[in-house]
Amino acid sequence: MSVLEIKNLHVNVETDQGTREILRGVDLVINEGEIHAIMGPNGSGKSTLAYTIAGHPKYNVVEGEILLDGENVLEMSVDERARVGLFLAMQYPVEIPGVTVTNFLRTAKTAIDGEAPSVRTWVKDVRESMKNLKMDKAFAERNVNEGFSGGEKKRNEILQLELLKPKFAVLDETDSGLDVDALKIVSEGVNRAKANTGLGVLLITHYTRILRYIKPDFVHVFVAGRIAEQGGPELADRLEEEGYDRYQVAESAAE
Template sequence: MSTLVISDLHVSVETDQGTKQILKGVDLTIEQGSIHAIMGPNGSGKSTLAYTIAGHPKYHVESGSITLDGAQVLDMTVDERARAGLFLAMQYPVEIPGVTVSNFLRTAKTALDGEAPALRGWVKEIRESMAALRMDKTFAERNVNEGFSGGEKKRHEILQLELLKPTFAILDETDSGLDVDALKIVSEGVNRAKANTGLGVLLITHYTRILRYIKPDFVHVFVDGRVAEEGGPELAERLENEGYDRFLADASVG
């Protein structure tokens, strides 16, 4: 079983006002096959953690480490991180005009595996995954995220997840902008990927509604760039009832 370990991670970004520290000493250990939910108010560092793991150049790691089975992730390029088994479903997926979904997916799979997938089996796999995600078959010939609705963008992210079969998936607010039906379909896709491959999940969200469908093993509350509290699924229920006020009050006092 693979393990992703984040140790004493400090991360900053450059702003118009100068350098701003976002993460202020984050520690997390994620075992393959487990689901960790990260919750917290806006600006608490949740997305910063996601993009730092993925290797976004905007985020500067001041100190700390991220290791995958003992290998230093921070020394890897973005494509090396992907080949090592890390996957990011972005909160705001970008459009890629002129590149169809089918070409994008096959190119990504080829880059990860070092060889192109056998065409007949690959086409069958795409069709089955799209059907499970309630995606029309014409979707494969549309340009990546161009003119997609919010729900279509999120389903496409989960389609990638199912086909590329990473070891760990970071899902950055995958529930944002989804109606109830789309939320159920996307959640089913995540659960299916976990059941089929033993996927480890780092699920970033503001709200507990997605946790009704994707059951977390652990919940971590982020406030002001730190993990303010940790617990099991019951912590999410407590946040649903109480909100983040007490954590914010503690942060302001601190």
């Protein structure tokens, strides 16, 4: 069984005001097939955690480890992390002018697997995934995310997730900007990937609405760069009612 382990992770970033510590000792274990939701106020470090796992150069790990099946992810380049099974669905997917969705997907699949997929099987898989995500087949020949609406960009992220078949996916506020219909479609895609491959998911969100469709096994409250509390799905419901004030007060008192 695959496992993603985050141990005592401390991360800094350089700002105009100097070095700033964002993550202050994060510990988290995600097993294959588990869904972990991370919830917390703005500026608490949730996206920093996502981009650190993915290997964004802006974030400097000063202490701690990220291990995938015992291998030190922090020693890997971004593309190496993708090849061993990590995937990041970005909060704000970027446009790639001049690169069609079809070419992007096939190139990514070839790079991750080390060989090009069978054309016949690949075309069938792409069409099936696009149909499931209710994406017009014309999108395959459009440039990646260029002129896409917010919902179309998020569906395109989940299309990649389904086709690239990673071991673990970090979904950074995938629900932001989605209407109810798009939210259901995207959630169904994540649930399909989990059912088909045993995907482990780290789901970052502000709101409980996506958790109605993607049921978490664990919920973690993220405040001031660390996990302040963790529990089951019922914790998300409590956060919806109470907010994060009591955690922030406790954090301020501790400092």
